[in-house]
Amino acid sequence: MFPYVKITNYYIGLYNIFNFFAVFIILLSGIHWNYRYGVKYPLGLGMLFITAPFAFLFGRIFFFLFLACPASKMQFFNLEQGGSMFLGAFTGGILGTFIYLELKRVPKIEGLEIFVPYIPIGGIFGWLGCFCEGCCYGTITNSIFELRFPMGSPAWAEHVHQGLISPDQFFS
Numbered sequence: 001m002f003p004y005v006k007i008t009n010y011y012i013g014l015y016n017i018f019n020f021f022a023v024f025i026i027l028l029s030g031i032h033w034n035y036r037y038g039v040k041y042p043l044g045l046g047m048l049f050i051t052a053p054f055a056f057l058f059g060r061i062f063f064f065l066f067l068a069c070p071a072s073k074m075q076f077f078n079l080e081q082g083g084s085m086f087l088g089a090f091t092g093g094i095l096g097t098f099i100y101l102e103l104k105r106v107p108k109i110e111g112l113e114i115f116v117p118y119i120p121i122g123g124i125f126g127w128l129g130c131f132c133e134g135c136c137y138g139t140i141t142n143s144i145f146e147l148r149f150p151m152g153s154p155a156w157a158e159h160v161h162q163g164l165i166s167p168d169q170f171f172s
Helices: 014-036 045-066 070-077 086-103 108-133 154-161
Strands: 004-007 010-013
Touching: 004 014, 010 014, 014 045, 014 086, 014 108, 045 070, 045 086, 086 108
Parallel strands: none
Antiparallel strands: 004 010
């Protein structure tokens, strides 16, 4: 796992970077399709400035409402710690897109149809962010495509807690 990138003295979470890329790729692909093949609605990358903050905010709200323990609710404002939840980010992204489409006077359903085919590509980037953070790692396998997580990582701790591996097991 590789959860952070250090740039000078700042740590930037790969989870947030990949989620931003997910929104960016969906919007860029949809806008490209709109101007190349579509009706040519007045869409632009300014949509990113509305959609991405809503996706970030709602992802964080959903995480702290549904996944965080009650004692850590004040961590909501600590941007160096905490998390996000895909369902919230997806909901916030849709809401931000609706707001942008309303501002540009684009029909909502036709506007959303431009971006829907690219949501799975954004999901791939979102999953890569989760994987780098250490929260969506899968389960035990004997396949040739298995990954080994270091002792003490969230995946290792979860598998020990579930009794899938022994506490002294590092690689198997």
